[in-house]
Amino acid sequence: MKPTVPKKAYRPRASRAAASGVLKTAGQTTKRSGATRWANTWVQSPNWFFGFWIVVALCLVIYTLNALFGQVHPGSAWGLSYGIAATILFVAVFLYALRRRLMKVRALGRSWVYLQVHVYGGALFLLLVFMHTGFQWPQGVLTWWLWALSIWVVGSGLLGIVLQKWLPTLLSSGLTTEVHYDRIPDLVSEIRRRAEALVEDADYAIRTFYRDDLAPSLTGPETHLAYYLGASDVNGRSRQFDALGAMLPAEERAKLSELREMVQTKQEIDAHYTLQKALRGWLLLHVPVSVVLIVLLGFHIFSVWYW
Amino acid sequence: MSMGPHSGTAEQRVQLYEDRWSSYGDSTGLADLSERPTAKTLKAFDLFKEFDDEVLETLSQDISVAKWEAGAILFEEGSYLDLAFYIVEGSVSLFLQKHADAPPQPIYTTRMVTTPEGGGGATKMYDKTVFEEQIEAQKEHQAKDATKMTMLASMDFDLSKGEERTLGSGEIFGEIGALNGWPQSVTARTASDCTLVQIRLPALQQLKRKSKDFKAWTDRLYRERSLWQQLKTTPLFAGADDAFLSDLTQKVELVSCSPGEVVAQEGEATDALYLVRSGFLKVSQRLADEDVAMTYLSKGMTFGEAELLMDGLDAWQFTLTSVGYTELVRVERSDFARLVQRHPAVERHLWEAAVARIKETGATRQRPEKTDLIEFSLEKGLVQGNSILVMDLDVCTRCDDCVRGCASTHGGRPRFVREGDRYDNFLIARSCYHCEDPVCLIGCPTGAIRRANVGEVVEVDDSLCIGCSNCANKCPYDAIVMHETGETWPDTALPEWLRGKDRKVASKCDLCHTSDEGPACVTSCPHSCAFRISTLDEFQQLQAISGAQR
Structure with a gap:
């Protein structure tokens, strides 16, 4: 498919009628306030959120009572129970991965529910692992690795949650275009092709500006950390365009303006590239280690029951 | 490569295809079809006498003169046409086909539908007329929201069950459905050998604009044939x-x-x-x-x-x-x-x-933002939609599980694209809106694209689709995509121009309507950012609560 440069988002305009007070002002509307928007984005379901903390509190109460009447260690009845509960929870957490791979089976229900189990169940799993070990360092090599990998997996999962909650808001509120990650190289190529066609018969100053300053950045998608801070013009191109525009005749300014729009689109694509790469990249920290954890956990269970 | 499992049905159906002038139904009764008529040819018909040569020259590209044999089905009840038929010679009978008491079909069979739960291959005959189906749809609509009215719109002929009506020379039919984008409420069959002037929608609209007499005539016919029933219902x-x-x-x-x-x-x-x-x-x-x-x-x-x-x-x-x-x-x-x-x-x-x-x-x-939403919705056609896929980009992690979910439930071929217009932080995905008045249905030569039921989901039957792209070109929202199937039309395929060509099929969202689980795009989204909305109020509610309890 031939790439088409993405369209800009429609932003509700500030109506003059609204500005004049004839209509109610935007601040009084039912649209979400910043705080509500933030809260809603981070806690999608209060039921799950508060339910999780209630279960955490219950677990801690049980553990405290348990610890008052005897020592908890992995080999004790209570310690073993916590271990079994953690394992069951781990299996439940793993179902999310299965759900994503079995999309064809419609009867499995909503993916969202599996993700809630994955997130809250994963956090609870770590708590149960700590309870299983009696909140102490593990003794053996295998159990130490299990303990460390559990922390790593849950920690990287939490990092993923942070990224998944934070970066989409940067992408949607800071940028006006929407871009498919896989199509980014094609889109950049298309912008470069159009830009080159535009400057071909443009003024010498524009051609020079394009060749020296713009062309290198149009060779492919670029990553800039500044996009994490919501920056839109990481190269300070606006000033360059303004300065050059002041020196050009009207018809050349139109070309420069078109070129500027292309560069702005490219910068938005770069922002998408940077942020979407992070949205995908964190999985490398999470998934492979989770697989190792599954294998080691299986070995741990086998060894406990065998010996 | 040979044709797939649908080849039998596809060939059978393709035999029914002639060209854009017999846009629905069986055309084996089509004896002759004119080339583009000249202004002089058109002036020979009463209908065009008042127009000058220049106007007729413009109109002629959307007009053809066809000779039909007796017993040919011109169109079937429930089909969408972009054609009106003016009878020059002969007579045409109109009747309700989707009813047990309907006159027998001596030459051609009626359209069959596959029952969703039939386990594939099971078929049933329609047991209700389009009119009856519309009344039921209206009742359901009213039950959901009593403040809204549904106006019955497909009544180009008000026939009762078992009644047959014959039109003769100088009469026109099919124009109400064509002009309004409504399904035909009757089946039309030539009662004798006929000569018909067939007028496509662009010419019809021009005729109505340019001629007061033509407008008055079609208005009169509308009053006589359907307005009373339409108002009554x-x-x-x-x-x-x-x-x-x-x-x-x-x-x-x-x-x-x-x-x-x-x-x-x-x-x-x-x-x-x-x-x-x-x-x-x-x-x-x-x-x-x-x-x-x-x-x-x-x-x-x-x-x-x-x-x-x-x-x-x-x-x-x-x-x-x-x-x-x-x-x-x-x-x-x-x-x-x-x-x-x-x-x-x-x-x-x-x-x-x-x-x-x-x-x-x-x-x-x-709520001043609503006025913007109304303007945006009118401009982008959202008001047409019965089910619009909207994604909250504040929450969407761009994981594409929605696309994968859709693909996996449709044989690996996704039925929508995660692209489209953006309104604030919402993406209006390029997916079928399942429009109130779907223009994609008009002129499908084989009836492959159709409503699953009156007022419901618009779907494509792959086995009937000949890949002509008519629907994809007509959809104003780019929601229909032509897909390669990897097959080639066999040497026996009709029409002949298909032979040896790569077989394409139209692909579009069917709302997963045969599944009880709902649309896969929505259920597959792990972040609950994909929604199906049917009204602007729902969009507003979504804006107000997006990100909140799902």
Whole structure:
């Protein structure tokens, strides 16, 4: 498919009628306030959120009572129970991965529910692992690795949650275009092709500006950390365009303006590239280690029951 | 590569295809089809006598003269046509095919549908007429929202079960469905050898615009053939007696509006009640030197009732502008007065509509962002949609599970693209809107694209699709994509131009309507950011709560 440069988002305009007070002002509307928007984005379901903390509190109460009447260690009845509960929870957490791979089976229900189990169940799993070990360092090599990998997996999962909650808001509120990650190289190529066609018969100053300053950045998608801070013009191109525009005749300014729009689109694509790469990249920290954890956990269970 | 498992059905169906002039149904009875007619040829027909050569030259590209053998099915009940037929010679019989008492079909079989739960291959005959299906759909619609009315729109012929009607030389049919984008309510079969002038939609629209006589003629036919029944089955007039409705049918004016045409101007004297037959109208008000969209009107809605009912409101309170091509029924003030005087139930209904409008416009004044949403929705066609896929980009992690979920439930071929227009932080994905009046259905040569049931999901039957791209080209929202199947049409395929070519099929969202689980795009989204909305109110609710409890 031939790439088409993405369209800009429609932003509700500030109506003059609204500005004049004839209509109610935007601040009084039912649209979400910043705080509500933030809260809603981070806690999608209060039921799950508060339910999780209630279960955490219950677990801690049980553990405290348990610890008052005897020592908890992995080999004790209570310690073993916590271990079994953690394992069951781990299996439940793993179902999310299965759900994503079995999309064809419609009867499995909503993916969202599996993700809630994955997130809250994963956090609870770590708590149960700590309870299983009696909140102490593990003794053996295998159990130490299990303990460390559990922390790593849950920690990287939490990092993923942070990224998944934070970066989409940067992408949607800071940028006006929407871009498919896989199509980014094609889109950049298309912008470069159009830009080159535009400057071909443009003024010498524009051609020079394009060749020296713009062309290198149009060779492919670029990553800039500044996009994490919501920056839109990481190269300070606006000033360059303004300065050059002041020196050009009207018809050349139109070309420069078109070129500027292309560069702005490219910068938005770069922002998408940077942020979407992070949205995908964190999985490398999470998934492979989770697989190792599954294998080691299986070995741990086998060894406990065998010996 | 040979054809797939559908080849038998596809070939059988393809044999029914001739070209765009026999846009639906069996064309084996088509004996002759003219090339593009000259102005002189057209002038030989009464219909075109008043036009000069220049106009006829423009019209001629959308007109053809066809000779049909007796017994040929011109179109079937429920099909969407972009054609009207003018009978030059011979006669055509019209009847309700989707009924057990319908006349037998000596030559051709009726359209069969595969039952969703039939385990594949099981078929059933339709047991209800389009009209009956519409009434049921209307009841369901009313049950969901009593304040909204559904206007029956497919009644180009008001036939009763078992009744057959014959049209002869000098008569026209199919024009109401073609002009309004409505399904045909009858099946048409040639009763004798016929010569028909077949007029496609662009020419029909021009004829109506350029000729007062043609407009008056088609309006008269509309009144005679379907308006009475249409008014009778519209909830607004449900309580009115037959005599009054017959009288009203003759008195109302049928108004056709072009895009951007102002129907009523704020401040000018209110002289009539308008009832929308098809299309959309923007209702706006002048506030602080700008026109602010307050709401919009769609099929079956009325306008002007508040001004006519309330004392002291003699002028239009809003401006009414046609968004696209719109068809209206205009009821004069005097007729309106008689109507409400004689029928308190109608008056009560109108009061409810008036109050609802006042509430709605008042709410819009309280929520200025809604006026933007209305403008955006009218411009982008969201108001047409029955099910629009919307994604909250504040929450979407761009994981594409929605696309994968869709693909995995549709043989690896996704039915939508995660691209499209953006409104604020929402993406309107490029997925079928399942429009109220789907233009994609018009002119499908094999009937492959159709509604699963009246008023329901628009779906494509792969086995019938010949990959002509008609639907994809017609869809204003780019929601239909042509896919390669990896197959090649066999040497026996008809029409001949298909032979040896790569087989393509049209692909579009079917809302996963055969599954109880709902659309896969929504259920596969792990972040609950994909929604299906059917009204602007739902969009507004989504804006208000997005990210909250799902």
